[in-house]
Every structure is written in C-alpha cells, then in structure tokens.
Amino acid sequence: xxxxxxxxxxxxxxxxxxxxxxxxxxxxxxxxxxxxxxxxxxxxxxxxxxxxxxxxxxxxxxxxxxxxxxxxxxxxxxxxxxxxxxxxxxxxxxxxxxxxxxxxxxxxxxxxxxxxxxxxxxxxxxxxxxxxxxxxxxxxxxxxxxxxxxxxxxxxxxxxxxxxxxxxxxxxxxxxxxxxxxxxxxxxxxxxxxxxxxxxxxxxxxxxxxxxxxxxxxxxxxxxxxxxxxxxxxxxxxxxxxxxxxxxxxxxxxxxxxxxxxxxxxxxxxxxxxxxxxxxxxxxxxxxxxxxxxxxxxxxxxxxxxxxxxxxxxxxxxxxxxxxxxxxxxxxxxxxxxxxxxxxxxxxxxxxxxxxxxxxxxxxxxxxxxx
Amino acid sequence: xxxxxxxxxxxxxxxxxxxxxxxxxxxxxxxxxxxxxxxxxxxxxxxxxxxxxxxxxxxxxxxxxxxxxxxxxxxxxxxxxxxxxxxxxxxxxxxxxxxxxxxxxxxxxxxxxxxxxxxxxxxxxxxxxxxxxxxxxxxxxxxxxxxxxxxxxxxxxxxxxxxxxxxxxxxxxxxxxxxxxxxxxxxxxxxxxxxxxxxxxxxxxxxxxxxxxxxxxxxxxxxxxxxxxxxxxxxxxxxxxxxxxxxxxxxxxxxxxxxxxxxxxxxxxxxxxxxxxxxxxxxxxxxxxxxxxxxxxxxxxxxxxxxxxxxxxxxxxxxxxxxxxxxxxxxxxxxxxxxxxxxxxxxxxxxxxxxxxxxxxxxxxxxxxxx
Numbered sequence: 001x002x003x004x005x006x007x008x009x010x011x012x013x014x015x016x017x018x019x020x021x022x023x024x025x026x027x028x029x030x031x032x033x034x035x036x037x038x039x040x041x042x043x044x045x046x047x048x049x050x051x052x053x054x055x056x057x058x059x060x061x062x063x064x065x066x067x068x069x070x071x072x073x074x075x076x077x078x079x080x081x082x083x084x085x086x087x088x089x090x091x092x093x094x095x096x097x098x099x100x101x102x103x104x105x106x107x108x109x110x111x112x113x114x115x116x117x118x119x120x121x122x123x124x125x126x127x128x129x130x131x132x133x134x135x136x137x138x139x140x141x142x143x144x145x146x147x148x149x150x151x152x153x154x155x156x157x158x159x160x161x162x163x164x165x166x167x168x169x170x171x172x173x174x175x176x177x178x179x180x181x182x183x184x185x186x187x188x189x190x191x192x193x194x195x196x197x198x199x200x201x202x203x204x205x206x207x208x209x210x211x212x213x214x215x216x217x218x219x220x221x222x223x224x225x226x227x228x229x230x231x232x233x234x235x236x237x238x239x240x241x242x243x244x245x246x247x248x249x250x251x252x253x254x255x256x257x258x259x260x261x262x263x264x265x266x267x268x269x270x271x272x273x274x275x276x277x278x279x280x281x282x283x284x285x286x287x288x289x290x291x292x293x294x295x296x297x298x299x300x301x302x303x304x305x306x307x308x309x310x311x312x313x314x315x316x317x318x319x320x321x322x323x324x325x326x327x328x329x330x331x332x333x334x335x336x337x338x339x340x341x342x343x344x345x346x347x348x349x350x351x352x353x354x355x356x357x358x359x360x361x362x363x364x365x366x367x368x369x370x371x
Numbered sequence: 372x373x374x375x376x377x378x379x380x381x382x383x384x385x386x387x388x389x390x391x392x393x394x395x396x397x398x399x400x401x402x403x404x405x406x407x408x409x410x411x412x413x414x415x416x417x418x419x420x421x422x423x424x425x426x427x428x429x430x431x432x433x434x435x436x437x438x439x440x441x442x443x444x445x446x447x448x449x450x451x452x453x454x455x456x457x458x459x460x461x462x463x464x465x466x467x468x469x470x471x472x473x474x475x476x477x478x479x480x481x482x483x484x485x486x487x488x489x490x491x492x493x494x495x496x497x498x499x500x501x502x503x504x505x506x507x508x509x510x511x512x513x514x515x516x517x518x519x520x521x522x523x524x525x526x527x528x529x530x531x532x533x534x535x536x537x538x539x540x541x542x543x544x545x546x547x548x549x550x551x552x553x554x555x556x557x558x559x560x561x562x563x564x565x566x567x568x569x570x571x572x573x574x575x576x577x578x579x580x581x582x583x584x585x586x587x588x589x590x591x592x593x594x595x596x597x598x599x600x601x602x603x604x605x606x607x608x609x610x611x612x613x614x615x616x617x618x619x620x621x622x623x624x625x626x627x628x629x630x631x632x633x634x635x636x637x638x639x640x641x642x643x644x645x646x647x648x649x650x651x652x653x654x655x656x657x658x659x660x661x662x663x664x665x666x667x668x669x670x671x672x673x674x675x676x677x678x679x680x681x682x683x684x685x686x687x688x689x690x691x692x693x694x695x696x697x698x699x700x701x702x703x704x705x706x707x708x709x710x711x712x713x714x715x716x717x718x719x720x721x722x723x724x725x726x727x728x729x730x731x732x733x734x735x736x737x738x739x740x741x742x
Binding site for chain 1: 683684699700701707710714717719720721722723725726729730732736740
C-alpha cells in the first residue's frame with residue numbers, strides 16, 4: 001500500500017540523477033567513481049543517502065536512477081534492492097533535459113498522472129524532516145498537473161556557483177500553510193559576484209537547487225512546448241520502449257540531441273514554474289572542496305578533517321584522506337590555514353580554499369600528464 | 372703513496388660524523404634512515420658525497436666514520452670499500468666531544484701526528500674545488516700541532532639556527548696567500564634574531580660550520596685541558612683498545628659522559644682556535660626543509676621540486692616525494708606559496724616554510740600517536 005494514499009495524494013516516484021562526474025571534488029571523486037558513489041559524509045554513499053532520505057515517501061520499487069553506462073554496476077552494488085529495471089541508462093551525457101524526458105516516458109507508461117521527485121544523487125540535506133515536509137507540500141501542488149515546482153534555497157552568501165531564481169512577491173495559494181510557493185519571475189544562470197550581491201540585497205532570490213517536483217505528463221507537455229526536437233526524439237523512443245531495440249534507439253536519439261539542462265530548456269521558458277522556498281534545510285550540493293566545511297563537522301580550529309591527522313597551529317583547512325589510507329598513513333600539518341589537502345592513492349592535492357573552484361583545471365593537467 | 376707528501380704535509384685522515392638523526396628533515400629523514408644516508412641532493416647519499424668530495428685528499432683507507440650502532444649496516448652498504456675497522460661505533464649519542472675524542476685515540480695509535488679533517492656527513496658543499504683548497508690550507512696550519520682550525524662560513528643572513536664565531540681582526544700568518552686564518556675572539560651559541568642582526572652589521576662574524584681540522588694529539592691535549600672527565604674516560608678506553616673488552620669499556624665510559632659538543636667543551640674555551648673563513652663555497656647543513664632552496668635547483672617559479680608534480684600558480688614551495696613514490700603518485704598544487712610538502716609512505720607533511728624549524732615538535736606528536 002502506498003503511504004501517500006492517506007493524504008489523497010497521487011502516487012509519488014523518485015528520479016535520482018546519478019549521471020554526474022563530480023569533477024570539482026577530484027581527486028577523491030574520479031571518472032571511475034564520482035562523488036555520488038562515495039561515502040563523503042557518513043556511513044552511506046551520497047546515492048544511498050539520497051534514496052534513504054526519501055524512503056518515507058517513496059519505496060525503492062518506485063525509485064528510478066539515471067546513470068551513465070559505466071556506473072551501472074556501482075548503482076546495483078550500492079542499491080541491491082533496487083529493481084534493475086528501474087536503472088535508466090544514459091548512453092552519453094546530454095545534460096538533464098533528455099534524461100528527465102526519458103525517465104518521464106517510462107513513468108508515463110506506468111502511472112500517467114504520477115508525481116515525480118527529481119533529485120540529484122549528490123546533495124547533502126541535514127534537516128531531513130523539513131525536507132520531507134517540503135516534498136509533500138510540493139507534491140500536493142504538482143499533483144494537480146498544472147505546475148512545475150522547483151525547490152529554492154535561501155542564499156547564504158553571494159555565491160557565483162549557482163543559478164538564481166527570482167520569485168514574484170505574490171504567493172500562490174498552496175495546499176499548506178507551512179510553506180508558500182511563488183510564481184517564478186526569472187531564472188538567472190550563474191551570475192558574477194556583483195550581480196549575486198545585488199540579488200541578495202534585493203531579496204526574493206533563491207539558489208536553484210536542481211530539485212524538481214512535477215507530474216510526468218506535465219513535464220512532457222512542457223518539453224513538447226519548449227523543446228520540440230527533444231520531444232520528437234522522445235516520441236520515437238516511446239515507440240520502441242520495451243522492445244529489443246529500445247537501447248539502440250535511445251542511443252541514436254541521444255547522439256543527435258544538444259546537451260542541454262532542463263533549467264535552460266524548460267524552466268527558464270515555461271510560465272508554469274513555481275518556486276517553493278525551502279527555508280534552512282542544511283542543503284549543500286558539495287560543489288567543491290571549500291564548501292565541505294558547510295556540511296561537515298568542523299573541529300575547534302575550524303578544520304574539516306576526514307583523515308588520520310595531527311596538526312599544530314592548523315586552522316580552517318579541509319583535510320581528507322581516501323578511505324583505506326587512514327590507518328597506514330598520517331597527515332601532519334604545521335602552521336597552515338585555509339588549505340584543502342586531499343590524499344588519495346594516485347594523487348596528493350594541496351590547494352587554497354580560495355582556488356577550490358579551479359580544481360577542474362588541475363584535473364585536466366593531471367589527465368594530460370598521468371594519462 | 373699519499374698525495375699530501377708532495378706538499379710536505381703530514382698524512383691526512385678524515386673523521387666523518389654520521390651519528391645524527393636529521394630530525395628537522397623528518398619525515399624523509401627518519402630514525403631508521405637519517406638524512407646522511409639519503410640521496411637528498413643527487414645520485415649519491417650525503418654520506419657518500421661527503422667521502423667522495425674529499426677523495427683527492429683522503430683515501431677510504433684513511434677515512435673513519437663515526438656512527439651509532441643501529442646505522443652501521445647503512446654505512447657498510449653505502450661505503451662498501453671502507454675498511455670495516457674504520458667504522459667507529461658510538462654506543463649512544465653523547466654529543467660530538469666524546470665521539471671526536473674516541474676517534475682521536477684511534478688515530479693516535481696509527482699516526483700520532485696525523486692531521487684530521489672532522490666533517491659532518493650531512494653537509495652540502497657546491498664548490499668542491501675551493502673546499503679542497505681550504506682543507507689543504509687548514510691542514511698546513513694544523514700540521515704544526517699548535518692550532519685547532521675551524522671553517523667559518525660567511526653568514527648570508529641573520530640565521531638563528533647556527534652558532535657564530537667572532538674572528539679577531541688581526542690575521543694570523545698562514546702558509547698560504549689565498550686564504551687567511553684569524554684568531555677566534557668568541558664563540559656564540561645560536562643567537563636570537565636581534566643579536567644575529569647585530570653580528571652581521573658588525574662584521575667579522577662567521578657561522579660555525581662544525582668542520583674542524585687539527586692534529587689528533589692537539590685535540591686530545593685540549594680535551595685534557597678543558598674536559599678532564601672526558602679525558603680520563605678516554606684514557607681508560609685507551610687501555611682496552613684492540614682488546615675483546617674494547618666495546619664494553621667504551622659503552623661504560625660513554626654512559627657516564629655528559630652529552631656535550633666539542634664546540635662547547637673545547638672550542639669556546641681554548642685559546643688555540645683559529646677560524647678559516649671559507650668564502651662562498653655553496654655550503655649548507657640542509658638544517659631544515661626551508662633551506663633546501665639554497666642548495667637545490669629552483670624552477671622559474673622559485674619551487675624546489677623533487678617529486679612527480681604538476682602545479683598551477685604555485686610559487687616558492689619545497690615539494691619532495693620519497694624515492695620510489697614518484698612514478699605511481701602525483702603531487703598536484705593550486706594557488707599555494709611558501710609551503711613545504713613532503714610525501715612519504717608513512718607521513719604526508721604540509722607546513723609553511725616559516726615553521727620549518729618547528730618540525731621536530733610535529734615529529735614528536737607523530738611518534739606519540741603513530742608509535
């Protein structure tokens with residue numbers, strides 16, 4: 001029995017987006033094992049945590065995981081109870097739009113009016129209780145089939161690494177008094193510092209969390225309206241779903257798609273988007289090494305340490321050792337501050353927190369020389 | 372045939388002091404393999420380099436190496452042609468005075484008026500030609516049996532890590548016009564910064580290199596005068612030299628000795644000390660990680676790198692990997708300056724150059740927790 005029936009909700013499904021490469025957490029996150037498959041925060045991998053977090057709302061039977069072919073094995077290992085038919089394999093990365101379209105097709109066949117929670121597999125959310133309340137509230141709105149709901153994170157600082165959502169001041173009557181949803185006035189791609197600062201001082205701006213709630217028919221309708229090329233491709237795939245040609249057709253269609261995010265393809269264009277501000281749920285996309293301090297416990301000296309470590313006069317650093325290194329090897333620091341030190345088998349990374357955003361450049365340099 | 376006979380010099384011998392632990396180069400230098408046994412600079416270990424450097428003046432047959440028992444094996448491995456009877460084993464560390472006394476006893480038996488070059492095994496000297504000329508000049512002075520000669524390094528900066536020698540202005544007539552020896556007015560133990568700065572501005576000060584040249588009978592006479600307890604011990608040892616009890620007696624005598632340097636025990640007190648300023652011979656005791664840049668090649672960004680490394684915006688760092696790590700592991704840096712990064716199997720050390728002097732404290736911390 002589905003627990004949402006109690007509140008007269010439509011059935012809810014989860015689409016876990018596990019296709020990323022987590023490049024800015026290199027060298028712990030690698031192409032072979034991106035961050036969503038790592039135990040970065042606790043005893044569970046981020047993928048496991050994402051699934052576990054929503055367990056009160058969505059069973060594994062109703063959970064879909066989108067992943068690239070090379071990581072299918074990791075998904076099945078880490079979620080052994082997940083029905084293997086719920087693993088949606090992307091033949092290649094083409095942004096979130098084709099991947100969401102493909103998953104929506106699948107869901108359509110199963111439950112035409114089902115509500116989907118679209119959730120990245122690599123986010124940290126500390127206040128799970130509040131998060132689940134938000135998802136329920138969003139599902140109540142989405143189940144009417146009219147709106148696409150996106151979760152908006154109240155910005156903690158003028159970060160330039162996120163897209164911003166400008167909410168209209170007028171609240172949209174929602175089914176709950178605890179949370180308020182707003183019509184979206186405008187999406188803004190990652191702004192520069194000055195613009196971000198202006199957003200914060202103006203108010204009514206939220207970080208685009210990349211978490212969406214909608215009915216599968218609703219998002220497909222919007223894809224039809226705003227991304228006709230993708231929609232046509234999806235309709236071709238639909239003809240072959242469940243046939244032996246399915247994966248071949250998907251690959252063919254994918255190859256021809258532009259790489260495009262659902263934000264850019266639909267959310268920025270559709271008038272049907274609502275933003276549901278989350279309040280403080282302790283959210284982080286763990287987007288780079290320097291933000292780890294936001295989600296992990298710091299010691300009295302402001303250090304985030306996941307390593308066998310001893311230090312003297314060591315402040316506000318992030319020091320992380322690959323699992324399995326600890327026990328055999330010590331990281332010892334003296335007089336250093338605001339550094340990121342990552343100790344893996346293949347790579348020792350030392351950088352300033354300030355430069356954490358640029359680690360991809362270093363990763364490319366590594367690939368050039370070590371590859 | 373001894374090549375010094377050409378210049379009417381007495382026979383020359385070398386006493387290589389290889390008993391140290393090189394703690395300030397931890398974690399590359401360890402108790403098991405201190406820095407003198409490492410290939411820190413080139414293809415030879417520092418001990419091998421020390422012996423090789425003086426080969427034109429002293430044969431291996433005339434070279435003695437003082438070492439603690441646990442490192443005898445390393446000496447024999449690294450100097451396979453050294454006669455094993457030339458290895459002088461210290462039962463325990465008691466500073467340089469007992470060890471020099473012991474070696475002088477041995478030399479006395481062989482060549483009562485032989486000239487000894489007392490040389491630490493862990494110094495770098497870039498201008499070997501000039502260094503050999505200096506040793507020859509010093510030997511010419513020392514062979515008369517009147518003076519103890521010490522090499523004085525012209526201070527490059529007000530370092531607080533060295534002892535200082537104040538020379539008297541008046542030159543002592545030496546046997547050479549190229550180098551001038553001076554009577555010593557005063558030895559000063561490691562001064563504070565202010566004092567060191569004053570020394571530099573006053574002039575006539577030299578760093579105490581710890582390299583000495585004297586006749587074995589001369590230094591024994593001075594030990595008799597200024598360190599009577601040690602002298603008595605040495606006389607007891609002398610009675611048992613070459614007997615089966617030799618090592619036992621040495622151990623017994625050593626145990627009762629104060630730990631004391633020859634500088635403090637003799638050089639600071641004797642009126643017979645001359646300092647021979649070296650001029651620029653590219654000397655370094657490689658006393659800690661931050662001075663490596665003085666003796667190793669720096670890249671265009673001021674980095675000293677002995678590692679498989681790639682960096683972006685990386686300036687004036689010392690980055691060293693344990694031999695054998697390179698090839699399997701990369702050190703990658705981004706935006707860091709003035710750091711010391713040492714990557715060994717057991718320890719990853721990251722510290723500021725500024726704090727390089729304090730690494731012993733960190734080493735103790737490591738011993739506490741990893742031991």
